[in-house]
Amino acid sequence: MKSGELKMSWARQYMPVLGEIRKRFEAEKPFKGNRIGMALHVEAKTAVLVETLAAGGAEVYITGCNPLSTQDDVAEALNDVPGVKCYAKRACSVEEYYDAIDKVLDVRPTVTIDDGMDLIHRLHTERRELLDGIIGGCEETTTGIHRLRAMAAEGKLEFPVIAVNDTPMKRFFDNVHGTGESALSSVMITTNTLIGGKWFVVAGYGYCGRGLAKMAHGLGAKVIVTEIDPRRALEAHMDGYFVMTMEEAAKIGDIFVTTTGNTSIITEKHFRVMKDGAILSNAGHFNVEIDLEWLHANKEGYEARDSIETFIVNGKKINVLAEGRLVNLATTKGMGHPIEVMDLSFALQALCSEYILKEGAGLKGDVYDVPNGIDVEVASLKLGSLGINIDALTEEQNLYMNSWDIGT
Incomplete structure (x- = not known):
């Protein structure tokens, strides 16, 4: 074949x-x-x-x-x-x-x-x-x-x-486990860098973001979550992650993964304060979450290795994976979920x-x-x-769950 x-x-x-x-x-x-x-x-x-x-x-x-x-x-x-x-x-x-x-x-x-x-x-x-x-x-x-x-x-x-x-x-398995495992594994195999001990920034704490945060934490990363929804931000905090703005996270993050589906999540003001060697990637659908237009217009880039483009910003290297496209699929070795x-x-x-x-x-x-x-x-x-079997409601249980007149 x-x-x-x-x-x-x-x-x-x-x-x-x-x-x-x-x-x-x-x-x-x-x-x-x-x-x-x-x-x-x-x-x-x-x-x-x-x-x-x-x-x-x-x-x-x-x-x-x-x-x-x-x-x-x-x-x-x-x-x-x-x-x-x-x-x-x-x-x-x-x-x-x-x-x-x-x-x-x-x-x-x-x-x-x-x-x-x-x-x-x-x-x-x-x-x-x-x-x-x-x-x-x-x-x-x-x-x-x-x-x-x-x-x-x-x-x-x-x-x-x-x-x-x-x-x-879809949400519980594809978004959480699928994105979590595939995006993280693609970052690892593309960069050949360690996850443990790194500041790992997840933009967005929807189902995809939750999966990524969980997987990165499991590998020993110090996980930062950025959010605009106060309820999701509080959930991330209660789940044990650091919660802050992207402006704060940009200064300390080692690896960034965007999962918001929105535009302009990481932009010029963030690039300028990032560490030397920061790794940027996207797990949202379109390549609009990282401001690549600004990078290409203002900074000369070069291909550091397969699926990694490096830009010099304020004398520091900023590394973008897969042209800012879906990191789990768009890298040369990305296999998807x-x-x-x-x-x-x-x-x-x-x-x-x-x-x-x-x-x-x-x-x-x-x-x-x-x-x-x-x-x-x-x-x-x-x-x-x-080969897994589960219980089913009995007739009595079904009646109880669908009645309003059964008291305490």
């Missing part, structure tokens, strides 16, 4: 939940006659999702959602899967990136699956003639959900979208795509939660694959 096929085969053996869903899809063909347009990180775990959808009868057209996260050998292997066409390539230009988005849309998809909302944004701005053919979509990540909710609030979202990111099975974690997230995507195909025509343009039944089904399938 070629390298891309080997990667897919390796991932497949650790994705039992998608494996069970695929068996049903092969028998029922729920996507027969439909075209699914996807913009996701094109790597081995994603390929297993694509295979699952194609096995369910879909024609699948996919491109990347980040110019540096595609694994070209996997993209090549996907083009050998019946019913699949992949347009993604690594290190593409902005023009090539959006050309590939347009090629996916050119097939007039009936369902979209996004990671960052680029397909949906393109449909609502440049390709509006295709909107009538869209039944609905799914969105994978926090940044995309933020953008979609903003569209919906303005009445601009013209078809229903399932917020796959905003459900317990652990396979078992993505098995759960992509199981949600597969089942939510089936749901939106069945129910989307009756839903208005808005952002919808993952149906609770789907979330529970994915958890149950995972427990079954692990």
Whole structure:
């Protein structure tokens, strides 16, 4: 087998939940006659999702959602899967990136699956003639959900979208364990530096930030959390981390990871006070959290080693990983989230795509939660694959939990 096929085969053996869903899809063909347009990180775990959808009868057209996260050998292997066409390539230009988005849309998809909302944004701005053919979509990540909710609030979202990111099975496992492990391991393997004893700065204490803080602390780092939400800041404090502003953290931090999904988190005023050798990386979706525009405009940079660009600021070296893009995927050795974690997230995507195909025509343009039944089904399938049994409510307990007239 070629390298891309080997990667897919390796991932497949650790994705039992998608494996069970695929068996049903092969028998029922729920996507027969439909075209699914996807913009996701094109790597081995994603390929297993694509295979699952194609096995369910879909024609699948996919491109990347980040110019540096595609694994070209996997993209090549996907083009050998019946019913699949992949347009993604690594290190593409902005023009090539959006050309590939347009090629996916050119097939007039009936369902979209996004990671960052680029397909949906393109449909609502440049390709509006295709909107009538869209039944609905799914969105994978926090940044995309933020953008979609903003569209919906303005009445601009013209078809229903399932917020796959905003459900317990995604947040508790993908965001916490997935981001925590994969971002940290990518920083370690890219820089070959020690975590223990370092001041490790996590910008944002959402689910991704919590996972990173926990993992870094477990390796002996002194973890600093920066936040804008007083409740999350207090939670970080009670969890045992140092909480301060980024201006304060910039002076003492050794390693920085942004997880906010917002822009301009680390900027010129922070660069100027950082230690010599500070390492900056991003685990949010887009490369806007670190002000790379200022660095490139004002400081000459050079490639210190694979996926590390070094800038000299006030005589000190500031090291930026993966061009400020997703550090767990965009470094040359970044492998993304652990396979078992993505098995759960992509199981949600597969089942939510089936749901939106069945129910989307009756839903208005808005952002919808993952149906609770789907979330529970994915958890149950995972427990079954692990051989774990859990209790169930008795008739008496169920009556008690659903009654209002039983007193003390």
